[in-house]
Amino acid sequence: MESQKRRILIVGGYGMVGSNIARLIRQADQRIELILAGRNPQNGMSLAKELNHSETAYINLEEGFDLSEFKKIDLIISVVDDHSNILRETAILNGIACIAVSELADQISPTAFLGIHKTIVAPVVYAGHWQAGLLTLMVRQHANKFSQIETIELAGLYDPKDRVGPLVANEVSGFVGEALIRKGGNWLSLQAKENPRTIDLHNHSSATGYPLSTLDVPSIAAFTGAKNIRFDFIIGESIGTSKGLEASHELYITIDGTLVSGEKRKLSTIVSGPKGNSHLTAVGVYLITEKILGLNGESEQKIGGLYLPETIISTHPISNRLKEFGIEIVEETLESL
Numbered sequence: 001m002e003s004q005k006r007r008i009l010i011v012g013g014y015g016m017v018g019s020n021i022a023r024l025i026r027q028a029d030q031r032i033e034l035i036l037a038g039r040n041p042q043n044g045m046s047l048a049k050e051l052n053h054s055e056t057a058y059i060n061l062e063e064g065f066d067l068s069e070f071k072k073i074d075l076i077i078s079v080v081d082d083h084s085n086i087l088r089e090t091a092i093l094n095g096i097a098c099i100a101v102s103e104l105a106d107q108i109s110p111t112a113f114l115g116i117h118k119t120i121v122a123p124v125v126y127a128g129h130w131q132a133g134l135l136t137l138m139v140r141q142h143a144n145k146f147s148q149i150e151t152i153e154l155a156g157l158y159d160p161k162d163r164v165g166p167l168v169a170n171e172v173s174g175f176v177g178e179a180l181i182r183k184g185g186n187w188l189s190l191q192a193k194e195n196p197r198t199i200d201l202h203n204h205s206s207a208t209g210y211p212l213s214t215l216d217v218p219s220i221a222a223f224t225g226a227k228n229i230r231f232d233f234i235i236g237e238s239i240g241t242s243k244g245l246e247a248s249h250e251l252y253i254t255i256d257g258t259l260v261s262g263e264k265r266k267l268s269t270i271v272s273g274p275k276g277n278s279h280l281t282a283v284g285v286y287l288i289t290e291k292i293l294g295l296n297g298e299s300e301q302k303i304g305g306l307y308l309p310e311t312i313i314s315t316h317p318i319s320n321r322l323k324e325f326g327i328e329i330v331e332e333t334l335e336s337l
Helices: 016-028 041-051 086-094 109-117 130-143 166-174 216-224 277-293 318-324
Strands: 007-011 033-038 054-058 075-078 097-100 123-126 146-158 178-183 186-191 197-200 206-211 228-235 249-259 264-273 305-307 328-335
Touching: 007 016, 016 033, 016 041, 016 277, 033 041, 041 054, 075 086, 075 277, 086 097, 086 109, 086 123, 097 277, 109 123, 109 305, 123 277, 130 146, 130 216, 130 249, 130 264, 130 277, 130 318, 146 197, 146 216, 178 206, 178 216, 197 228, 216 228, 249 277, 264 277, 318 328
Parallel strands: 007 033, 007 075, 033 054, 075 097, 097 123, 123 305, 146 228
Antiparallel strands: 146 249, 178 186, 178 228, 197 206, 206 228, 249 264, 264 328
16 A cells, blocks of 8 residues: 555644644654544644644534445544544444544444454554553563563553643543452452552652553453553643653553562653653654554554554563653662562
C-alpha cells in the first residue's frame, strides 16, 4: 500500500489529544491523508491547513456514523467518548484498522464478543490503557528484570494546571465509580472513594489516590502473573509545575518481587511527560499507528485481530523510544520489605 493513498480518520482530530496525534503522524509521513473530524469541524480548519493533505469533517456519534460519506479509510482513531462502540464496530464489520482510547475495563466486552463472532481482517486495538498503553509498556520492559513479581502499584498524576481537552476533563470528573483491582490473586471490584491509597511523589510529599479500572490492570496481570495489581488516579503538583515550567503528566510504577539474580527488590519508576497529558497519550497512539501502517521503518501489521498496545508495539525497550519524544524516566531500586 503506497503511503500517499493511506487515509486516517481521527474522530476528535482537532482537540488536544487528536491534534497532537495528527502532528506526530504528519512528522512521520508527509503524504498520509488526514481527516480531522468532530462536532465543530470549523475549529479544525487551521490545523488541517497547517498539516497539509488534511481536511475536516462533521461527525457527531450521537447522530450515528455513516462510513459511506467518506472515501476509503485505512485507519480510524477514536479519541472521543463512544459509548455505543459505533466506530470500533464499524471498523470490525468493514475491515478497517482501528484504535480507541476511551474505554475502561468493563466497557470492552461488546466488541470483544463481536470480534469472537466475526472474522477481523485488520488490526483493532483496545488502547484504553493509561496514556494509550505507555504505562503498561514500561511495566512490560521492567518485568523482564524479575523472575517473580508479587505486587505492582501504578498511578497516574494529573496536574490541574495541565491543559486538557473535554474527553480528559470529563474523565477526571468521572473517576469515582467502581474499580477493578487484583489482590491476593483475586479479582475485586471496589468502590473507588472508599479505598484510597497514599502515593509517594517525586518531591517526597504524598498524595491520595483512588483506584480506577484502566485496561492496564488486567493486561499487566496477564503477562506478569502478579497477585497484587492496582492503578490509582491522583491529582497533585507535577514535576513540571514544581520546576516553574509547563505542567507535566507523571506515571508512577512500583514493582516488588524477586529479580532474575535472585535478590528481592522493589523497582520504582517515574515517567514524566513534560508536554502534559494530551501529548503523552498522543505518543502512545502514534506508536500504535506506526506499527499498524509500517511508519518510521516498522513492519506493517498485516494480520487482523484484536490487539492491545503491548501486543502490537515492537518489543525493543520502550524507554528509548519515549526519550525520543522528550519524555523523562527516573528509576530507583530499593530493597524489598
